[in-house]
Amino acid sequence: xxCHHRRDARATETxxxxxxxxxxxxxxxxxxxxxxxxxxxxxxGLDMDRFLREFPGVEDRLEHFVAVIDxxxxxxxxxxxxxxxxxxxxxxxxxxxxxxxxxxxxxxxGRRLIVAAEVRAFGExxxxxxxxxxxxxxxxxxxxxxxxxxxGAFEEAGIRHRRVSISHEPASEx
Numbered sequence: 154x155x156c157h158h159r160r161d162a163r164a165t166e167t168x169x170x171x172x173x174x175x176x177x178x179x180x181x182x183x184x185x186x187x188x189x190x191x192x193x194x195x196x197x198g199l200d201m202d203r204f205l206r207e208f209p210g211v212e213d214r215l216e217h218f219v220a221v222i223d224x225x226x227x228x229x230x231x232x233x234x235x236x237x238x239x240x241x242x243x244x245x246x247x248x249x250x251x252x253x254x255x256x257x258x259x260x261x262x263g264r265r266l267i268v269a270a271e272v273r274a275f276g277e278x279x280x281x282x283x284x285x286x287x288x289x290x291x292x293x294x295x296x297x298x299x300x301x302x303x304x305g306a307f308e309e310a311g312i313r314h315r316r317v318s319i320s321h322e323p324a325s326e327x
Contacts, residue, residue, distance in 0.1 A: 169222055169223070170220050170221070170222055170231065170232075170260075170262055170265065171220070171221050171222075172218060172219070172220055172221075172265055172266060172269040173218070173219055173221060174216060174217065174218050174269070174273065175217050175218075175219055176217065177212065177213065177217070179217075181219055181221065181228060181230055182217065184219075184229065184230035185217060185219050185230050185233045186201050187230075188230055188231075188232070188233055188252050188254060189201065189204075189233060189250050189252050191252075191255075192252035192253070192254070192255060193250060193252050197310050197311060197312075199310075211237065214237060214238075215235040215236065215237055215249070215250075216235065216236040216237075216238065216270075216273065217233065217235050218233060218234050218235070218236065218266055218269050218270055218273075219232065219233045220232030220233065220253070220262045220265065220266055230254075231253065231254040231257045231262060232252065232253040232254065232257065232262040232263060232265075232266050233250065233251070233252055233266070234248055234249075234250065234251040234252075234263075234266040234267065234269075234270055235248070235249050235250045235251075236248055236270045236273060236274055236283075237249060238274065238278055238280060239280075244279065244280050244281045244282065245280060245281065245282040245283065245284065246274045246278070246280045246282070246283050246284075247283065247284055247285060248267070248270055248283055248284075248285040249285060249286075251263065251266065251267075251285070251291075253266075263294065264294075264298060267295075267298055268298075270283070271283065271319070271321075274321075275321040280321070281320060281321055281322065282318060282319070282320045282321070283318060283319050284316055284317065284318035284319075285316075285317055285318075286307075286309055286314040286315075286316055286317075287302070287314060287315055287316075287317045288312050288313065288314055289306065289312075289313045289314065289315065292315050292317060295317040296317070298319075299319055300317045300318060300319045301317065301318060301319070302315045302316070302317045303315060303316045303317070303318065
């Protein structure tokens with residue numbers, strides 16, 4: 154009985170997570186960068202300064218999505234993903250820098266971030282394809298969301314990755 158109650162509490166917490174699109178001028182951007190450093194970059198021996206140096210100009214072209222909760226009267230970032238429109242040729246885009254707070258993983262926050270980015274890319278920007286480089290351990294996550302993994306693994310930042318993608322054909326107007 155107690156376990157069932159805990160699951161209900163967790164579902165309520167996830168429902169309280171809001172997905173927002175922000176710019177680098179938003180006060181939440183600093184929290185997004187801190188989360189990216191903690192979850193993605195530090196384990197590789199990197200930090201945001203090095204990321205910005207190695208990918209000059211990319212940060213300003215990214216559309217930033219954050220998952221936020223109310224915590225002690227203020228918003229706290231618990232997840233993020235970035236969309237890079239017109240990447241990979243044609244009407245495509247790339248998702249990058251996906252991170253969810255280590256204590257909040259498994260709650261559906263990543264799924265909600267991906268859906269928000271897809272809505273923006275396909276519904277608002279009119280893109281027809283998205284891709285990202287997913288670590289081997291994350292490929293199944295994307296496949297559950299309808300993405301397809303391409304054959305062939307490659308190493309990026311010292312970690313095995315596979316390219317995953319999803320296409321969207323706009324409804325034809327008759």
